Amino acid sequence: MSSGAKTARAGVVAAVIPPAGTDLIEWYYAQGYSDGFPLVPPTPEKVAAVMAALGGDAQQLLCRVPPRWGSLTREVLAINMVMAGCLPGYAPVVEAAMLALTAQPFNLNGVQATTHMASPLLIVNGPVRNEIGMNSGCNVFGSGNRANATIGRAIRLMLLNVGGAWPGLLDKSTLGHPGKYTYCIAENEEQSPFAPYHVEHGYKAEDSAVFVLAAEPPHSVTNHFANDPPGILDSICSAMSTICNNNAVSGGHCAVVLGIEHAQTIAKHGWKRHDIRHYLWTHSGNLWKDLYCNERYGKIYNRTLPVWYKREPDARTPIVPSPDNIHVFVAGGEAGRFSAFIPGWGRMSSPVLRALGGAPPAGGANCVDGTCYL
Amino acid sequence: MQTQLVYDPRGIVEAQAMGLAPRIRKIDGLRLAILDNSKWNCNKMLRGVRDELQNKHKFAAVNYFTKDSFSSNATPEQIAEIVANHDIALTAIGD
Secondary structure, three states: OOOOOEEOOOOOOOOEEOOOOOOHHHHHHHHOOOOOOOOOOOOHHHHHHHHHHHOOOOOOEEEEEOOOOEEEEHHHHHHHHHHHOOOHHHHHHHHHHHHHHOOHHHOHHHHHHOOOOOEEEEEEEOOHHHHOOOOOOOOOOOOOOHHHHHHHHHHHHHHHHOOOOOEOOOEOOOOOOHHHOOOEEEOOOOOOOOOOHHHHOOOOOOOOEEEEEEEOOOEEEEOOOOOOHHHHHHHHHHHHOOOOOHHHHHOOOEEEEEOHHHHHHHHHOOOOHHHHHHHHHHHOOEEHHHHOHHHOOOOOOOOOOOOOOOOOOOOEEOOOOOHHHEEEEEOOOOOOOEEEEEOEOOOOOOOEEEEHHHOOOOOOOEEEOOEEEO | OOOOOEOOOOOOOOOOOOOOOOOOOOOOOOEEEEEEOOOOOHHHHHHHHHHHHHHHOOOOEEEEEEOOOOOOOOOHHHHHHHHHHOOEEEEEOOO
């Protein structure tokens, strides 16, 4: 704490009064609360506005964030949101994301501490995307949109400050990746030819939901020549079928983000998400012998992969154990024949889909065999 | 000058202090649990240590456990079994 600072009030969150004339941006840097970029100094008014958007009750505990297991109350969430530059209207998305990340199947404790580079990817569906001005279009993974940037940043600040995942201390990632600053997009439902992702999973179109996946960075898939689904999807299969992404050796889940042109070309042939997932799963993967260099370093079993995989040299090794473990989204600008493959961390973490406000899937859509119709 | 407040964004940690288990003075006759984190080289290291220990000491029992995933906690059932039926436990990370 800065010399001369005085405690202003008792409570769980220590608010103090720094010496007159203190440069607050530098003060927050000095405390070690920053992700590397300047923080927006919170004020009582800004913190109160976010808490009001969450329903008040500053000390209500939302979750505990591993590996430090700090208590995330509404007030602490609000402070981190303000520091990240969020507007109060983003609060329900950030709250839902933190509850999804701390759900047991996600294994945030492992995600935070692993030597792998995985970082939580957040994908938002539903009306809230437009209500708060999220970008689901051109340069969707890039810079330039306040909501995308600061929601992802607020999550990272909480993973650092509340979860204690400071690089080198509790976050042991060998390399990390740029998504550890912010990694948040929205699905482009307006230009997608398919039902929104959350509708496919039983939510109503008027619900809003967040999807979280422990993920590597996006890997671009270029295909400017194919005018049918197999041609486009074969390129994505190629991106999926490396021996060195973490899915290849650890299974689990991955995501595919179809660009608009690719998605529309595929849909024109009558293919649904269900068909896409199955094609990708069937035609991607590696030969077992390629994963382990033809046993140059001895015979390897790999206990992380499912027991039912054949451990034989010419056996096909799927990238993930099931077509349902390939999570297909549509996003990006309307021009450009690009998609992205996003490897996950592995079977050590399961993605989580959670509605804002915690509403359960309502089954409002007409869903048949994994495909839902509006 | 207007008063400026600054905030702590970390949230509190509610934890109960736990003391260390009593130190073991004699290994012979004890029941040893070995917990393998299931990483690539963990079993090689732990089995080597197990063999070395068994050459030097006469255990009442030596039982080997493997975590389901190296990145997740041991299951509550595994931990309960180790606590209930063993006197000492050995674990390691073999990356």
